[in-house]
Amino acid sequence: MLKVAFQGESGAYSQAAAVNFFRESIETIPYPTFYDALGSTENGRSDYTILPVENSLEGSVPESYDLLLTTKLNVIGETYHRISHCLIGLQNLEKIDTVYSHPQALGQCRKFIQENHLKPIPTYDTAGSVKIILELNKDNISCIASKKAAEIYNVPIIKEGIEDNPNNYTRFLVLANEKKGKTSKDKTSIIFTIKHIPGALYNILEKFNANNINLTKIESRPTKSTPWEYNFYVDFEGHQDDNNIQDTLEKIKTNTTFLKILGSYPRAELI
Numbered sequence: 281m282l283k284v285a286f287q288g289e290s291g292a293y294s295q296a297a298a299v300n301f302f303r304e305s306i307e308t309i310p311y312p313t314f315y316d317a318l319g320s321t322e323n324g325r326s327d328y329t330i331l332p333v334e335n336s337l338e339g340s341v342p343e344s345y346d347l348l349l350t351t352k353l354n355v356i357g358e359t360y361h362r363i364s365h366c367l368i369g370l371q372n373l374e375k376i377d378t379v380y381s382h383p384q385a386l387g388q389c390r391k392f393i394q395e396n397h398l399k400p401i402p403t404y405d406t407a408g409s410v411k412i413i414l415e416l417n418k419d420n421i422s423c424i425a426s427k428k429a430a431e432i433y434n435v436p437i438i439k440e441g442i443e444d445n446p447n448n449y450t451r452f453l454v455l456a457n458e459k460k461g462k463t464s465k466d467k468t469s470i471i472f473t474i475k476h477i478p479g480a481l482y483n484i485l486e487k488f489n490a491n492n493i494n495l496t497k498i499e500s501r502p503t504k505s506t507p508w509e510y511n512f513y514v515d516f517e518g519h520q521d522d523n524n525i526q527d528t529l530e531k532i533k534t535n536t537t538f539l540k541i542l543g544s545y546p547r548a549e550l551i
Contacts, residue, residue, distance in 0.1 A: 282306045285317040285326040291407035291429030297361040297452045298330045312404065314343055318351050321455060329353065329455045335363070336449045338387045345501050345513060348453075348471065348542055355469055355543030357454035360550045364448070365389050367438040368410055368430045369422030376438075380409040381424035384450075389424055392442040398422070410435055449550065460545045466519040467496065469542040473503060473511050475535060481512070484532045488516060491524040511538070519544040 284306050286294035295308045309326055311317040320326040331347070334340045348355075365385055369376055379386070379398040386393065386400045393400055403409045409423035410433045422438060430437045453469075474480040488495055497515040502508075518525045520541055533539055 282328065283309055283326040285309045285311055285320045285329045287311055287314045287317050287331075288405035289407040289411060289429075291410065291426055291432040292405055293361060293363055293426060293450060294330050294332060294452065295407075296426065296428060297332075297359055297450070298328075298454075300361060301330065301357060301359040301452070301454060314347055318347060318353060318455065321457065322352055324457075327456065328356075330359075331453050331455060332384075332450050333453050334451045335384055335388065336447060337443070337445055338384050340499060341384065342501070344453075345499075346504075348469075348513075349511060349540070351455065353455035353457060354459045355453050355545055356456045356458070356460040357545045358467070358548045359452050359454070360449045360548055361452060362448065363388065363443065363450050364427070364441055365406075365424050365443045366427050366430055366440045367392075367422055367442050368425055368435050369413060369438050370417075370436065371419045371422075371438075373438055376420055376422045378421045379424060380412050380421065382406045382409070385424045388443045388445075388448055391444040407432070451548075454545075455543075459543065462519045462521055462544070463546045465547045466522075466544050467515055467517055467547040468520050468525060468544040469513070469515045470529070471511050471513050471538075471540045471542065472532070472536040473509065473538040475537055476509070480535050483535045487528050487531045491528045493518055493524065493528060517547070 284298045317329045321329040331344050332341050333344045380401045380403050383402045385406050406425040407429040410425050410429045413421050413423050494517045499513045500510040503511050
């Protein structure tokens with residue numbers, strides 16, 4: 281049976297995304313941090329790690345992007361998972377003044393929290409916040425997590441669908457030690473750092489345009505080694521073994537000080 285590592289507790293959205301991605305019997309293994317989850321796969325204790333990288337409402341998950349820079353693993357897949365949040369607690373809404381959850385979930389439910397005058401308290405995980413309120417056992421507290429988490433820990437759902445926007449999806453990457461072969465609908469992810477000269481970024485993007493390569497995402501993150509210098513994270517259509525992709529990557533090296541191929545993998549469809 282395949283072993284898939286994820287950050288959080290049983291009932292976390294990452295766990296549900298893993299089950300949806302593999303669509304077969306798997307063993308999901310919870311870890312307290314993204315770093316620990318990735319480490320388990322790097323060291324062979326799990327076959328894959330599933331990592332949330334961006335949300336359609338709240339944007340990127342910074343810690344995940346920083347870890348992609350250092351991990352030895354390859355991205356071999358992606359999946360989009362619909363996020364539907366529930367307010368969970370032991371009392372009705374009128375008696376509650378505090379809500380616990382992961383910062384991303386709190387942000388995705390900001391309007392509901394403000395309208396109901398709840399004090400948000402960030403935690404390490406959505407499903408983990410259910411465990412926290414059980415342990416605290418106070419009438420005035422609640423949490424935001426999935427319906428599955430409420431069922432696992434047997435805590436009542438006060439209200440379902442409290443996210444600010446129903447178009448709430450999180451994109452997850454699946455990482456492994458091996459690489460993924462070519463399919464008919466691939467995507468490739470890379471990270472690079474550019475030379476600090478005029479036109480450096482333009483010259484790189486121009487190479488993709490010249491080879492008719494469609495970019496699907498570009499984002500920058502601080503390098504953390506030098507102030508005001510950035511790593512660029514780019515996704516584009518095609519596989520790293522395609523001739524035009526290999527040609528483009530070779531040409532952009534002259535304008536970069538660092539280039540890492542995270543992996544090529546089948547493009548996921550938003551369902």
